[in-house]
Amino acid sequence: MIPGVRVRDGSGAGDEQADSLRADSLRAASLRADRLEADRQPAEERAGDERASSQQTSSKQASDERAGAGVRSVHLALDVLEAIALSGDELGVTQIADRLAVTKGAVHRHLHTLVERGYLTRNPTTARYAIGPKSRLLARFSxxxxxxxxxxxxxxxxxxxxxxxxxxxxxxxxxxxxxxxxxxxxxxxxxxxxxxxxxxxxxxxxxxxxxxxxxxxxxxxxxxxxxxxxxxxxxxxxxxxxxxxxxxxxxxxxxxxxxxxxxxxxxxxxxxxxxxxxxxxxxxxxxxxxxxxxxxxxxxxxxxxxxxxxxxxxxxxxxx
Incomplete structure (x- = not known):
């Protein structure tokens, strides 16, 4: 006997059939509700996973862009230092920018940092740049x-x-x-x-x-x-x-x-x-x-x- 289904004999056969049909209908409705709930939960989870994945991708892209910009900045700083060190003479901002094919503004920012750290010196009379004491110190210990x-x-x-x-x-x-x-x-x-x-x-x-x-x-x-x-x-x-x-x-x-x-x-x-x-x-x-x-x-x-x-x-x- 199936649990929840009443069984009657004789004159109660119609009632018994009706009860059986109602039970079958209830079971089917319950199964449909379970399936809808089961379908709804993975969809919500997938949507949440997609949002999290999108956020992670955006965050990684932003991090990669920052890292790439940092690497490019280091490359330019070294290019500026090498251009002056290998020129054999003092160089001005325009000369350095022309040699490296970059803007004077970008060069000037790096020059300021390199002078501040002692890797370059700036001639106050000519406003040109030359190798500084810290660069010579590193070369001496190389x-x-x-x-x-x-x-x-x-x-x-x-x-x-x-x-x-x-x-x-x-x-x-x-x-x-x-x-x-x-x-x-x-x-x-x-x-x-x-x-x-x-x-x-x-x-x-x-x-x-x-x-x-x-x-x-x-x-x-x-x-x-x-x-x-x-x-x-x-x-x-x-x-x-x-x-x-x-x-x-x-x-x-x-x-x-x-x-x-x-x-x-x-x-x-x-x-x-x-x-x-x-x-x-x-x-x-x-x-x-x-x-x-x-x-x-x-x-x-x-x-x-x-x-x-x-x-x-x-x-x-x-x-x-």
Whole structure:
């Protein structure tokens, strides 16, 4: 017997049928109400979830926008600092804005902060800006200062022996950063400006630094698209990897007309006390005087002065 259903016999059969129909109707109505309630609750929950998700998305977008603006601001501040540091002279607001292709207002805000923090100074007479005492202090404590100072003698001797411009570079995440140069003996000067960053795959300095770099660094660099600067730039990853392996074996790299047509560069690694490649010593010249097929004397001289520089960096650490 179904609970809630009365059963009668004989003359009460009609009543019994009516009661049964009413019970069935009540059960059906109850089931419909339950289903409507069940449908209504998830819909409300979904609406609430959608509102919460929308709020979270908006909040994340706003946070990402603020973070992006902060990163752009840091980039611009560093661009301003680099522009002044690498100019070799004082610069005014208009000059800096023109070089960086930004508004004078944006530049002025960063200049004010950098002067206030001591990274720049402002000449009250000319209203131009120059490197400040805190920037010089950081440079003095930088390990690269030892590299530049130690390289001065070997670079000059290398220039005097071969006549080519000598260049010292170190690795950054974006390429080979030129730290110092010694102009060649030729009346036509061929070289690169300190502060320039040379591509890993197309410069002799970059290839040397990448060849002796840890595998994760190589993978990060070679995973990106490689830019072709001239018709001779190698952009195929397999060919670049094969060349890097040869560089490790032979101890030097060349880049004939790979960045600039008519120019060749040859570089050798500089190592520290832990046998890490911390720099590249290079010579730069026209393809005519520094041919694609390297002269044995050029190779021997370059590698010899690179080893001399490596010994200069190692020796002080061994002195008690």
């Amino acid at each position: 390990p690269q200062t030892d590299l530049v100072q130690a390289a001065d003698g070997p670079m000059r001797e290398l220039r005097d022996r071969l006549g080519h411009t000598a260049v010292l570079s170190a690795m950054t995440p974006r390429g080979a950063l030129v730290l110092a140069t010694v102009a060649g003996a030729s009346t036509i000067e061929i070289g690169v400006r300190p502060g320039s960053e040379l591509p890993f795959h197309a410069s002799a300095q970059g290839k040397v630094l990448l060849a002796f770099a840890p595998p994760p660094v190589k993978e990060r660099v070679l995973a990106r698209p490689l830019e072709a600067f001239t018709a001779r730039t190698v952009v195929d990853r397999a060919r670049v990897e094969a060349e890097l392996a040869r560089i490790v074996q032979q101890g030097y790299a060349t880049a004939p007309e790979e960045v600039v047509v008519g120019i060749n560069v040859m570089a050798a690694p500089v190592f520290d006390a832990r046998d890490g490649c911390i720099g590249a010593l290079a010579v730069v010249g026209s393809i005519r005087v520094l041919p694609e097929e390297p002269n044995p004397d050029t190779v021997t001289s370059l590698q010899g002065y690179a080893r001399q520089l490596s010994r200069r960096l190692v020796q002080p650490r061994r002195v008690p």
